[in-house]
Amino acid sequence: MHSPQHIRTDQIPGLMSITLARPEKKNALDDAMYRALTTAFARADADPTVRVVLLTAEGDDFCAGNDIAEFLAMSRSGDLPEPSAALGFLHALAAFGKPIVSAVRGHALGIGMTMLLHCDLVYVAEDARLSAPFVDLALTPEAASSLLLPARVGHARAFAMFVLGESLDGRAAVECGLANAALPGDRVAACAHAAALTLASKPAQAVQSTRRLMREQGRLRAVIDSEARVFRERLLSAEAQAVLQAFATRRRPGA
Numbered sequence: 001m002h003s004p005q006h007i008r009t010d011q012i013p014g015l016m017s018i019t020l021a022r023p024e025k026k027n028a029l030d031d032a033m034y035r036a037l038t039t040a041f042a043r044a045d046a047d048p049t050v051r052v053v054l055l056t057a058e059g060d061d062f063c064a065g066n067d068i069a070e071f072l073a074m075s076r077s078g079d080l081p082e083p084s085a086a087l088g089f090l091h092a093l094a095a096f097g098k099p100i101v102s103a104v105r106g107h108a109l110g111i112g113m114t115m116l117l118h119c120d121l122v123y124v125a126e127d128a129r130l131s132a133p134f135v136d137l138a139l140t141p142e143a144a145s146s147l148l149l150p151a152r153v154g155h156a157r158a159f160a161m162f163v164l165g166e167s168l169d170g171r172a173a174v175e176c177g178l179a180n181a182a183l184p185g186d187r188v189a190a191c192a193h194a195a196a197l198t199l200a201s202k203p204a205q206a207v208q209s210t211r212r213l214m215r216e217q218g219r220l221r222a223v224i225d226s227e228a229r230v231f232r233e234r235l236l237s238a239e240a241q242a243v244l245q246a247f248a249t250r251r252r253p254g255a
Contacts (some may be wrong), residue, residue: 005037007045014051014200016044023059029111030067032087038092038185045097051200051207054192055102055119062104062128063112071137074242075235086111089226090143094220095117095122099199103192104128105185106171112141121199122178123192124170125185131177134164137247138240142232144223152177231255 006022020039029037044050058062066086083091093115096198102116105125113130116122117135124130132149134141139150141162150158153176160166170182183191234240 005158006030006033007040009020011050015054015196016040016052017034017054017056018044020055020057020063023057023061024106025067026061026064027057027059027112028064028067029086030070031085032088035165036229038085038089039248040187041092041149042097045095049237050098051204052098052196053100054196055098055100055115056189056192057103057105059106062108062111062117063115063208064107065110065112068137068244068248071235072241072248075241075244084228086142087224088137092229094144094224095217097212099196099207099211101192101196103187103189103197104130104179107131108135108245111143114145114149116178117143117148119144119193121180122173122196123188124173124179124182125188127185128173128182129167129171129172130173131165131167133166134241135163136236139234140227142224142227142231144220144227147219147223151192154179175197 006020008017008019008021010017010019018023018037020033022028022033041053044053070100071116096118099121100119101121102119103123105128108116108124108128108130110132113132116130132141132145140146145160149161149208152158153161157176159167161168167179169174169237170179180195181191
């Protein structure tokens, strides 16, 4: 288990930055990171001086999804705590009451992509790669993405991303409504930070009320819970064990 040092938080007036800080593993999320993210978002929600959260990452990649080693260990053992650390984070993300701005470079895979559906402004590198190849791992979508992704990009493209494993580069993400702007990689962080500060300067209650009107939190939570039940069944299946083992074996020499 990895310590919460892999999630870093920083504050300036009006803004909390939450940074995924496990670049040596492409910021893949493990249980400790999910718990630290949940804590960070809860703290930001409760702090009246925080008006906006900026979600960013160290290294060349935003997030490679869930740690495959943890998936494989859970699949083999049949021991999946309920609620899981990941589910706790997804509930926190869906319930969060303030704007979230994200800065994305490199790969955003699985949960690294689906969490962006809960962000209000998304700035991506032109050569970023966004994908959600759940079926390739014998798994199913999470984070209410089975609802949010088709609503954003249409059924055909969402199905191709989930089932065929198709990815989008930064420009395509903007074209289909997943991101606000595609920029050279070295400009993404600054642009996202500037946008977050602009949001923080707006009337806070009006911003939060507008965001709340645009999101059906009760429906999001219900979909997250429904997805989680199916995801758990899939993760414990013999099919997923075989696919995850093959994937982990394939990756190990170059990990």
